[in-house]
Amino acid sequence: MARFLVTDTETGGTDPLVHSILSVGGAVWEDGKIVAEKEVLILESPLIVQPEALAKNGINLVEHAKKALSVAKAIIEFKAFVQIEFGFDGNVPLVGWNLPFDVGFLKRFFRLAEADYDKLFSHRIMDLASVAQLLSLRGLIPPSAKSSDGVFKHFGITFAKGERHTALGDAWATGHLLTKMLDLLPITLG
Numbered sequence: 001m002a003r004f005l006v007t008d009t010e011t012g013g014t015d016p017l018v019h020s021i022l023s024v025g026g027a028v029w030e031d032g033k034i035v036a037e038k039e040v041l042i043l044e045s046p047l048i049v050q051p052e053a054l055a056k057n058g059i060n061l062v063e064h065a066k067k068a069l070s071v072a073k074a075i076i077e078f079k080a081f082v083q084i085e086f087g088f089d090g091n092v093p094l095v096g097w098n099l100p101f102d103v104g105f106l107k108r109f110f111r112l113a114e115a116d117y118d119k120l121f122s123h124r125i126m127d128l129a130s131v132a133q134l135l136s137l138r139g140l141i142p143p144s145a146k147s148s149d150g151v152f153k154h155f156g157i158t159f160a161k162g163e164r165h166t167a168l169g170d171a172w173a174t175g176h177l178l179t180k181m182l183d184l185l186p187i188t189l190g
Contacts, residue, residue, distance in 0.1 A: 001030065001031055005085070005086070006171045007167075008025045009022075010165065025167030026081060026168075042109065058162075090122075091121070091122045092122060093124055094125045095178055097127070128151075128178060141154055
């Protein structure tokens with residue numbers, strides 16, 4: 001059985017050493033299906049955001065603050081979700097689109113909560129942006145499908161209204177993208 005945590009974050013900017021993490025989404029992918037999902041909204045104090053980031057992810061900070069959890073409460077909720085889905089042995093493998101970006105912000109989240117990222121997650125990650133580049137080089141997808149919007153469109157993955165650029169919406173779609181990409185390859189997971 002193959003099992004991964006497909007993840008995405010929404011952030012207040014591009015620098016995990018400076019900008020706030022606003023939400024983290026996780027979709028548990030198991031043998032080609034999403035079997036569990038969770039989004040946690042995070043309220044750092046103080047919030048450090050760039051207007052450009054908020055314009056892209058559409059987060060309204062006033063509405064966000066009404067629903068978001070403190071860093072301490074958010075880490076408990078997120079870790080509980082991951083640990084229940086994967087057990088307590090750690091080494092959870094991560095998948096995502098442009099995943100090094102999200103890992104930087106996940107590490108920020110864990111550092112702010114004084115939690116140990118490395119005890120929960122594997123050091124091995126699968127970045128589907130890199131996989132898309134390889135598939136394009138091999139001629140299995142067109143060059144236009146290398147951006148996230150392009151690859152979702154190519155594979156016919158659509159979003160419900162308001163779900164694009166949400167942590168959970170993007171994690172869910174990326175989980176489906178993983179299945180579609182694997183279908184292109186003459187391999188089976190064991």
